[in-house]
Amino acid sequence: MTGRSRRATRRVLLHHPSNPVPVGAGAPVSVQSMTITRTADHEATLQQVYALAGAGADIVRCTCNDDAAAEGLARVVPRSPVPIVADIHFQHRLALAALEAGVSCLRLNPGNIRKPHHIKTVAAEAGDRGVPIRIGVNAGSLDPDIEARFGITPEALVASAERELAYFAEVGFDDVKISVKASDVRLMVDSYRLLADTVDAPLHLGVTEAGPPPGGLIKATAGIASLLLDGIGDTIRYSLTADPVEEARAGRQLLEALGLRDRSGTDLIACPSCGRAEIDVIKVAGDAMAAFAERQLPVQVAVMGCVVNGPGEARSADLGIAAGRRRGHLFIRGQVVRVVPEDEMVAALVEEAEKLVEQGVDARLAAADAGAAAEAEADRAALLADQGDDANASEARVELIRQHTRAG
Numbered sequence: 001m002t003g004r005s006r007r008a009t010r011r012v013l014l015h016h017p018s019n020p021v022p023v024g025a026g027a028p029v030s031v032q033s034m035t036i037t038r039t040a041d042h043e044a045t046l047q048q049v050y051a052l053a054g055a056g057a058d059i060v061r062c063t064c065n066d067d068a069a070a071e072g073l074a075r076v077v078p079r080s081p082v083p084i085v086a087d088i089h090f091q092h093r094l095a096l097a098a099l100e101a102g103v104s105c106l107r108l109n110p111g112n113i114r115k116p117h118h119i120k121t122v123a124a125e126a127g128d129r130g131v132p133i134r135i136g137v138n139a140g141s142l143d144p145d146i147e148a149r150f151g152i153t154p155e156a157l158v159a160s161a162e163r164e165l166a167y168f169a170e171v172g173f174d175d176v177k178i179s180v181k182a183s184d185v186r187l188m189v190d191s192y193r194l195l196a197d198t199v200d201a202p203l204h205l206g207v208t209e210a211g212p213p214p215g216g217l218i219k220a221t222a223g224i225a226s227l228l229l230d231g232i233g234d235t236i237r238y239s240l241t242a243d244p245v246e247e248a249r250a251g252r253q254l255l256e257a258l259g260l261r262d263r264s265g266t267d268l269i270a271c272p273s274c275g276r277a278e279i280d281v282i283k284v285a286g287d288a289m290a291a292f293a294e295r296q297l298p299v300q301v302a303v304m305g306c307v308v309n310g311p312g313e314a315r316s317a318d319l320g321i322a323a324g325r326r327r328g329h330l331f332i333r334g335q336v337v338r339v340v341p342e343d344e345m346v347a348a349l350v351e352e353a354e355k356l357v358e359q360g361v362d363a364r365l366a367a368a369d370a371g372a373a374a375e376a377e378a379d380r381a382a383l384l385a386d387q388g389d390d391a392n393a394s395e396a397r398v399e400l401i402r403q404h405t406r407a408g
């Protein structure tokens with residue numbers, strides 16, 4: 001993995017007939033998201049569960065906020081492609097109903113269900129059924145006595161989790177994962193670090209109420225990635241004020257970017273453009289992103305604005321395209337394999353990506369157009385001759401500044 005080795009934890013298993021998901025103890029870090037439909041509307045909820053699973057969610061949470069929602073869960077769970085977690089606040093009897101509905105996990109907020117005998121009843125019932133529970137502590141809903149004692153601090157969040165663990169221990173239940181979420185990124189990170197030093201349960205990471213993108217994405221990524229890079233965290237959720245499909249997609253992309261999960265879709269990289277660019281890089285990269293969006297090709301693709309530096313700078317990409325003299329140079333691992341007209345660049349990129357996935361790098365390099373590399377080199381040399389080394393005209397500007405300075 002990227003960064004330090006992963007923190008050792010116990011493992012919990014979210015049961016599912018065809019798709020069980022282990023969490024902790026070296027299992028792949030999983031992605032979670034939550035439906036925003038009324039769970040009682042089981043068809044709409046199931047449709048959203050499928051959309052979330054398609055976008056990369058390994059586990060989906062649904063609210064169980066009333067009896068109708070519990071009945072909805074009983075209809076969603078057997079048809080769901082991934083394990084379903086029931087989100088429970090305030091009423092412990094809805095946790096029991098969700099267990100009856102067959103959910104794979106419960107999420108209990110210790111700040112909202114406080115009576116010890118209620119907590120123990122739920123834990124005992126979950127234990128009998130082999131269903132794990134997430135202790136979902138939230139900085140915004142702490143037990144008043146804990147908040148009075150510690151304030152809203154990492155110590156308070158961890159104390160809340162420990163109190164719940166102690167109730168569970170009284171009925172011999174320890175099949176838990178824990179979250180200590182806060183909307184403040186530093187509080188969230190510090191709380192998880194303290195928790196990681198205190199317990200050996202797997203941890204569910206999230207920055208709660210992160211807000212709409214792009215700010216929400218930045219906050220969630222800052223918190224979650226900091227911890228993952230320290231080896232902390234076994235399952236993650238982006239809490240965005242957005243279509244939850246975006247949450248699932250972001251979670252998946254983060255794990256792939258950190259090398260914690262294999263690539264499932266296309267990773268598009270592009271140069272930032274500069275004075276050498278031979279095309280509108282932003283537009284072509286956007287067109288490429290749209291063209292690859294539905295194809296789920298597990299490759300890294302580069303869109304580079306010029307042939308002078310493009311293929312070399314993006315040689316670690318599986319394939320890419322660089323623009324020069326109204327043509328596109330298609331390259332695989334930095335080697336030019338074809339030269340195409342500029343307006344066919346994106347189509348050529350997609351076609352080559354499909355063949356690359358099907359046939360592999362060696363076969364596609366062997367199938368390179370004879371003469372492509374020489375043609376590309378000629379374009380590159382011509383551009384360098386036209387533009388020289390100072391395509392961004394920096395040196396000319398510096399000279400002008402110096403002239404002004406001297407004149408002044």
Ligand code: SF4
Nearest residue numbers: 271273274277305306
């Ligand atoms: S030098 Fe070429 S590849 Fe690099 S940023 Fe400029 S246009 Fe893009």
